[in-house]
Every structure is written in C-alpha cells, then in structure tokens.
Amino acid sequence: MPDHLPPKPDHSLHQLRIRLSSADALPQLTAIGMLIGLLAGGLLILFREIVTGSTSFWQSGGDEHFETLSDLLRLIIPIMGSLIILCLFTCTPIKRRTVGILHVVECLQFHKGKMSFTGMLLQFFGAAIALVSGFSVGREGPAVHVGAATGSLLGQKLRLPQNTLNILAACGASAAISASFNTPMAGVIFAMEVVVRQYTLNSFIPVIAAAVMAAVLSQIMYGPDPAFMVPVIPMASLTELGIAAASACLIGLLAAGFIRLQLWTASKRQQLFINPLLLAGLCMGAAGYFLPAVMGIGYETVDLILNGELMDISFLLTLLTAKLVITALVTGLGIPGGIIGPSLMMGALAAAAFGHLGDLALNLPDISTAFHALLGMVAMMAAVLQAPMAALVTVLELTRNPHIIMPAMFVIVIACLISGRLTARGGLIEMQLNAKGYNHQHSLLNRLLSQKGVATLMSRNFDLLNDSDIVQVQVHASLQDALEIMETHSVEVLGVYTSGKHQQVLCGVITRKAIDSFYR
Template sequence: MRGPGQIEFWVIALMIGICAGLAALAFRLGIAALQRLAYGTDDLTMATVAGHLPWWWVLAVPIMGGLVVGLVLDRFTPDGRVRAVADVIEGAALEGGRVELREGLASAAASVITLGTGGSSGREGPVVHLAGVISTLVANRIKASPVTGRELLGCAVAGAVAASFNAPIAGALFAHEVVLRNFAIRAFAPIAISAVAGTVINRLRFGGMTEFNLPQAGTLSFYIELPAFMILGLICALVAAALMAAIFRAETVANRIMSRTGWPRWLRPTVAGALLGLIAIPYPHIIGVGYEATSAALTGRLDLWTAVVFALVKAVAVAITLGGRMGGGVFSPALVMGALTGLAFGILATSIAPQSSGNETLYALAGMGAVGAAVLGAPISTAMIVFELTGDWQTGIAVMTSISLSTALASRMVHRSFFLTQLKRRGVHIAEGPQVWLPQKMRVTAVMRDIGSKTAPSADLLRNMVADGQMMADTLTLEQALRHFDQSGGAFFPVVREDGPTPEILGAVYHIDALRALNAALGEAAAEQHG
C-alpha cells in the first residue's frame, strides 16, 4: 500500500534499466545473427552483400520470413498486429503503466524475424514494447499504483532506447517526451539511472563508438546558410507526412483486401514479404534497418539521383512492411529517409551557392533529425539521438533549425505524430490530453451508489425510472454518462446490467458524483505531471 521508498525505487529503476538494456542487446544481436544466417552479413554491409546474392534467394528469404511472422502473430495475438511504441503510450496513459505481456513477446519475436529476413523497418518500436513487458512484470509483482507503474515504464523505455542507440541522454528524454508525455521532476532521477544502465550494457558489448562515423566535422556559414536549413526543415516535414500517409494508406488497403478476399491473417505478412523480395532484387538497400544507406548519405557517398531514388524506394518498402503487419518500428526508417532527403537537398544547395555553403553531409545530418522528429513528434529527444548517433555536437544550430520547422509543419498535417495518429485510428484519443481520455477510460460503475445503500435512491423509484426507459447501462464510460446528463438534465439515473431478459438494477449514478470523480482524476494527473 505504501509503495517503494525513494532509494528502493532507484534500485528498482537500476535493475529495470539493466534488464531493458540486456533485452535491447539480445534483440539487436538476434537480428544480426539471423541476417548473417540468411544473407551472410549484418545490417552494416547488407546492401553490398545482398546485391551479389542470387536473385531467387533475395526473393525467397523475405517470403519465408513473412510466413513465419504471420504464423507467430496469428497464434499469439488476437488481432495479428505487432505491438510497438503506440501501444506503450496507450499503456502509460490508460493502463496504469502496463502493456500486454504475451502479445509483446510475440511482437518482439516477429520483429526479429522481420528485420533478419528482409523486412524494411526499425528495431526501436518492438524494443520499447519489450522493455514495457519487463516493467509490467515488475509493476504487477510489487502491485504498483498507476503512478508508480508509469514511472517504471518510463525507466524501462529509457534503458531500452539508450541501449539500442548508445544514447543515454536521448533515452531519458524519449521516455519523458514520447511515452510519459510529461517531464515530471519526480520521475527524472530513476529514468536517468535506467538510461545510464542501458548505455553501460551497450558499451560493454560494442564499446563507446558512435553508430555513425562522420568523415569530418560539419561546417556552417552562419546566418547566410540558415535559410537553406529552414527550407530543408519544411521539405522534411512534407517527406515525413508522405511517409506516414503511405504507411496508413498501405494499412487501409491491406485491411480492405483481407476483408474482401477472406484470406487468413497469417498470409498478409507473407504477401508483404514477397513484395519486399521483388523490390530488394534491384534495390537491396531496403533490407533491414538501413544503416548502410544512412552511413552512405551522412558521408556523401551517394549522388543526387541515387539519393532521391533510394528515398522513394525506401518509403514504399517501409509502407509495405508495416502495412503488411510484419514487424519493426518506424523511427529508423525515418532516419534513413531524412538522411537521404537531406543529402539530396544539400547537393542542390551547395551547387547553387558553393562559396557560401558548408558541406552537403551537414544537410544529411539535419535532414535525418528533421524527418525523425516529425515522425516521432519529439524534437528534443530526436535531436539528442542524432547528436549521440553521430558524435557531432558542433552543428546544433543547423540541426535544430530544421527540426523545429519540420516538427511544426508536420504536426499540422498529421495528428501530432505517427504514434498518436495510430492511436486515433484505433479510436484512442490521447493527444487531446487527460481531460478527454480520462472520462473515456472510467466506467459509471466506479462512481455508482449501490442499490440499497443509505445514499442511493429507493429501489421503487429506480424501478419506476427503468420502466420509463430512464437508465444507463453498466458498460457506459464516464464520458458517455456526462454527455447523457447534459442532454437530459437529470440529477441521477439507475445503472443496469442488461445481460438477462430484464435489466438488473445495480445502483444509481449521480451527476455530481461523476463530476467529482472526473475532477479528482484530473487533479491526480496534474499532480503526477507537476510533482
């Protein structure tokens, strides 16, 4: 009932960070092992090696991977859908910091198979949810309150992101900005501890090297060149919006095809794998996370036409992968798209004004952050990820200029971010704030006065109201009940269960009780965010 004390909680946060870091490391090594088994190499040289493999093998591997993914998701999830960051955000807001356990483990397995056998997505989404599974087990074990459960979830996410990207600052900020969606001071210390623990796990295995090695420090002709980075930010917003729209369109089209044809759910990832295999034959850079293509863009080893074509093909491949419900996340593909877009823009910009321009790879770096931030709807943590991935902190003004404008424009074109748009498409409206989603989560039975209690209306009065059709079902949410009160003007209504032939009266819900419950919940949410 009391919950862990501060020191105890910090110890728990440390252990969760270590476990999340180990899970992220195992996830990454699992993908690399499967890629070496299927293609003879890992993501760092995937495009080069896959380009020399027999065409029939490049086609067959994603088909086999899609089949296995389809069978796994069909067996272990009720809807055949991979769980990722959006589900963790929903769990933080609506489920007391808990996520689905069995479905989360199945999603992690499906994503390893997807990325190891030719899928074109990222590893951060499933890793974040896998970390949520770890924190959920701990929260259930210690019977954590919703507030504590959310903080544990934030710790796990921070540890996983930090371990996945070797980025401790970004891991801590990602947990606050994307998952918890607040910067509560009380949660900062344990989340930072978990992020550091996750980073240590990564560096024990891979050392302190950054993910991408830039050949030289970027140079920026201040003031004169800043308008170019502002234009790049706006272009990146359009690219990010197009990428997200393509994914959602692919999801809608695939749903419609499945509905009309009656195909089994397990066949959907298989068909997606076949399409990816066909694309990978001429364009092997789409396979996996895409680190080789990103590195080539950041080091300027691609020409203008190649960068544009690679970006277009990558967008199609990502839409097929995620729309086909294979597995993986969207952030790494966004980084690839951003780097390619930034390089293409940089080649044009530096050729137009070579005397007053820096190098085109600086535009690739800024583009990587701009598209990534627009997709995540998280400019702060994305900027930190870009800096920590590359180790280049000298070009912050250029990167932040592009990121700020890209995020501002993209948030007007989609529902604030890819993840919040995903939730909105499922009918979960978290972006509007707790005043909207809290009454959607609460049930009238939680504020009901039981029949026969001293404060409830008489049983005869309630029966008469039910006979006149004045009642509320016990399945109604507080939002629906408050809307009914506003429309009817009544002070209270009977609450009934409608399972049998006649409604069973459970009690009565008062308008004033519903308002008090909502006010208390909003006060608790505000105290958590500002505590």
C-alpha cells in the same frame, strides 16, 4: 461481534507497496528503475545478437549487406519471413497482436500501464524475424515495446501499485533507446516526450537511472561509440543554413506523406483479398529484387552518406522514394517493426540529395554532406513522431558537437511545423491512436488520480463489523481504480486488501470523501 482491528498483513513487499503508492517514493522507484535498465538492456543485447547471428547464416558481410545476396534470395527471403511471422500471429490471441510504440502508448494512456508477456514475446521474435528477412523496418520501435513490457511486467509480478506501472514502463522504454543508439540522454527524453508524454520529477529520476544502466551494459558489449560514426562537422555558412532550411521544408512534406501513406495502408488492411502480412512479404521481396539497398534498417547507407561515399543524386532520390513507400507499406500491413531507423535513413537521403543540388546550383566549395545528412535525419525523426526534443538530444549525443544544436533546432522547427500542418498537428503515433478511436486528451483529473495509490489515502483506524459485505480494492490500485469501483458498486467506502500468507487481509479503508478532498 466486538469491535477489533484486523491482523496486519505478513508480507515482505507490503511496506514497499504502501510506500510506492505515494508520489514521493523516489529512492525506491530509482532502485527499481536501475533493475529495469539492467533487465531491459540485457534483453535488447540478446535481441541484437540473435538478429546478427541469424543473418550471418546467409550474409558474410553483416546484417546490413543484402546486396551480397542473389536476386532470387532477395525475393524469396522476405516472403519466407512473412510466412513465419504469419504463423506467430496466428498462434497469438487476437487481443495480444498489437505491437510497437503505438501499443506501449496505448497501454500507458488507456490501460493503466498493463502490458502482456505474450505480446512482448510476439514483438521480440516477430521483429527479429522481420529484420533477419530484410524488411524495411527499424529495431528501435520493437526495443521500446520489449523494454516497456519488461518494466510493466516486473511491476505486475511484484504486485506494485498501479500508479507506478507507467513509470516502470517508461524506465524500460528509456533503456531501450539508450541501449539501441548508446544515447542515454536521448532515451530519457524519448520516454518522456513520446511514451509518457509528460515531465515530472517523480518519473524523471528513475527513468534516468534506467537509461544509465542500459547504456553501461551496451558499452560493455559494444564499446563507447554511438550507433553512427559521425565525422567532425565544421561550422556551417549562412548559405548552407539556407539550403538546410529548404531541405527541411521538403522533409516536412515527406514526413507528412509517409504518415498519410502508412495510415491509409493500415486502414485498407481488412479489405485485402490476400493476407496483409503475406502481401508485405511480396512487396518487400519485389523491392529488394530490384533495389537491394532498400532492404533492412538502412544504417549502412546512412554511414556511407555521413562519410561522403554516396554522392549520386539520382540514386539518392530513387532510394529515398523506394524507402519511404516500402516502409510505409510493410509497417501499415502489420509487419512488427519500427519506423525510427528507416526514418533516419530517409532524412539522410533527402538532405544529402538536396545538399548536392544546392551545391550544383550555387557552386559552393567544400559543402559538408555529413552536416546536411545529420540535419535531415533529426528533422525527419522529429517530423514523423512530432518529438522535437527527442530528435534534438539524439543528434547532440550522436555528434558530441554543441555547434550542431542551433542548425538542428532550426530544421526541426521547420519540418515539424510543415508536417504537423498537413497531419492535424499529430505525429504518427497520435494519428494511429486517433484512427483506433482513442481520445488522447485525458482530463487532468484522471491523470492526477492515476498517479496516486489508494494506500496514501486509506485509513487504518476503523471498526470491523462484518467484512463479508465490504467491496474490495487491492492495495496496489490507484485512486482512479478505486473511484471506478465505487461508481460500479454504488458505494462510498472500499476495503483495501493486501496479500497475507494464506489469504487476502484487510489493511485499511478508503472513502469517496477522502478522494474528493484530495483532488479538490
């Protein structure tokens, strides 16, 4: 057969895929990030409206007023919700039943950023049912899953290079936090610190674009105000900083206890004589029967604390204990909800109670409940997730007050150090990954190879003798994928294929020597 070059692929996305395989495709990635921000933001607005609209069937006061229900309804509704969630899980393949931020991090770090549509649907509807049923879970974790899956699925649908899937999923995650709290900067930092776990210029710009687009949609729908109405906070005295430091020590202990209890509950899930989801419904119903304020995310309670309308120390401590225990139990038993919202409430309760105790002990005039509650919220969030920057930026955007930065940094450091000391320096996500047997410390080489596409190193100058014996790799694959295929088939050269109009078309070759030269 005479030497010849293969026909060029006739595909509108081919050049885009080639461009995105490199590490310098910022304009293209940014444009796609903006699209993901709009899609994810729209989905999360739909999610929020479904929850609010569904809850209004039995609550006249809104989606956080479970105390308006009768004792019997507060007992029954979580049990009914757990049964519906159980049906959803039963109808979902076992491999698609992992949800939440843990699932997002797992997919990005160990499964090349590939997320499933089935898992996203389970998270969307399962979390909606959990929130409508009054479970003590948050909507931010499910929102991160839905947002990240939106980015990943768009990339998979367009068959974009696999080295871009992590960035696209991070765009969706940042859009989720941005739309949930109306805090775009916190969304960006959260995606980088908690989800992607690295800071690179190539991912920062698209993630920022996605967060901005989601925030624009959220503000069009709900206005410019953040999730909480925070009053003006005066400058704190040195005595109040001392109380905040002591409160941060307590919050560090509480965060470690919450993580340990959640992990212990999850480890016992397979040993129970009753279905874990049904048991979660029974526990939630019993807790709601005796203490209505423990139901739901807890944002209404946080608003009351921030505005100085909840001052009873004994009630604060009772609610704190119940919220911590029931949230750890229901999430550990598998209810598809998040822990960020409840952790903010726990932090506010702990700090408010400790602030009042300090006021009683030291007889301080005009102590600021909002000041201590805000510091407690960010300290608890930072300690549970071991995400200090995300928590710091969150409080800055919530308060829009630069004077809060120094006290917030102070309590975050204390709470993270104490919690990390008691949990092997790992947050909840890290500990959950360890419990599943993952080694989260990826080598620098694997990370480097996963960020480059084969199209950047493939050669278009080659002689084709017989393409029937060529081991194939797709043009959207990463260098890590190519190296794994070479190891599996014991070859030194792969043919790089892309989709033509009617068949797969050879568009280049990549060699082991080229990959070796790249990383050396």
